[in-house]
Amino acid sequence: MGMALGIGRSSRSQTAAKARINPGILVQRVRRLCGLFVFVNNSKIYLIHQTAREFLVKRNIAHKPSSRYSFQWQDDERTMSQICIRYLGMDDLEANQEQTESDIQCFLSYSAEYWADHVRGMSSSQQQEMVDLVHGVYSTTTGRYRMWFPIFWKSVGLFDGYHARRSLPKLDAVHLAAFNGHSHVLRLIITSEENTINKKDSTGATALMWASYNGYYEAVEMLLSKGADINAQGRQYETALQVACCRGHDQVVQILLEKGANIHHFSGKYGNALQAASLGGHDRIVQMLLERGADVNAGGGHDGSALQAASSEGHVQIVQMLLEKGADVNAGGGHDGSALQVASSEGHVQIVQMLLEKGADVNADGGHFGSALQVASSKGHVQIVQMLLENGANVNDVVLPDVSGKVHSRFPVGCVSS
Secondary structure (H helix, E strand, C coil): CHHHHHHHHCCCCCCHHHHCCCHHHHHHHHHHHHHHHEEEECCEEEECCHHHHHHHECCCECCECCCCCCECHHHHHHHHHHHHHHHHCCCCCHHHCCCCCCHHHCCHHHHHHHHHHHHHCCCHHHHHHCHHHHHHHCCCCCHHHHHHHHHHHHHHCCCCCCCCCCCCCCCCHHHHHHHCCCHHHHHHHHHHCCCCCCCCCCCCCCHHHHHHHCCCHHHHHHHHHCCCCCCCCCCCCCCHHHHHHHHCCHHHHHHHHHCCCCCCCCCCCCCCHHHHHHHHCCHHHHHHHHHCCCCCCCCECCCECHHHHHHHHCCHHHHHHHHHCCCCCCCCCCCCCCHHHHHHHHCCHHHHHHHHHCCCCCCCCCCCCCCHHHHHHHCCCHHHHHHHHHCCCCCCCEEEECCCCCEEEEECHHHHHC
8 A cells, every 4th residue: 555555655665665655654554645544454454444435436326416525436547557557667566576575565466366357347538548558568579568467367277278278378568458448549450550450369369359348348349340360260269259258248248240250260278169158157148149149959079968068067057058049959969968968967956857848868878978877877866867867767777887998798686786
């Protein structure tokens, strides 16, 4: 707080050491500024009560006039954006980069993690006013970038294989602006720099893919209007449509579909858009895709079909939608077998019942775990075991996978037990 308040109240300081307010006088300074709205305990500053925050944030509601002390939330975001960006640009910060927990680095983690959020929280006109300042932070050749980006990337938690696991990805300014939804900066970059709009970073992603990944509709819309390749292929998620479906961003999916995204493209871990949406449980997106003619029985990938993906995660409503659209209840090909097998494996009783009512083959084998009865038994799903037996599951015919996961031999249950 001493660093943030010092930078906010002094526009001339070029070094963090000079800007920072000494902790010894900070309490008196805060008390003079804020009165009884805050209190300090164990070097932490708190609002006196939740109602204090509500009082300070300006409300445009009839018969509830704002206090003269209140402020617009977007103005606060602008102030915090300026403080964080000014701090990251302080002359002495880079020189102390190797010194862990030095006094002037006290605001580094916060600034690196949240400066982009504060920028995004501003009004559109405020973002436009700060476009050059924000663009400067995205200069990937500076020491400032080397300070904030590793902290930022770790904080967003992208450890799902979409980027390089062992080292930081190499992103250009266009990818960073798209990732953070900074549309004004993004427009500046693609209009002032050639051959950037469809450029891929070290993860194989384009700006459109990153904007779609985080659901930034305005950025997606702007990129498409400027000629971004809507069907460009990346790596794990492959296309912008697939990543938006996987992440559940309805608006982004809708505009991508309206602009001609290939709904049938198949590749990558998640197969196609319908499979990605089904796996994630995004029923509105599944409905949109089906209305646009997505193939309900398209198979392949880790999960096999959309029905198998939805069944494995217990998404009852999506399973129902897919079955109503003619999904093949006995489709195989996935790593874990048919929809009935995966639902039995995960203990999804309602889905097992739905699949059986639609004629699922209770004795189908294959996949990693063998038959539905075998996997339900091994995992202790008593209710499902009973349902399967009542529907004709063969108790004396169990398929066992070998250590490689390949199912190839049959043994009587008695032999299995022994």
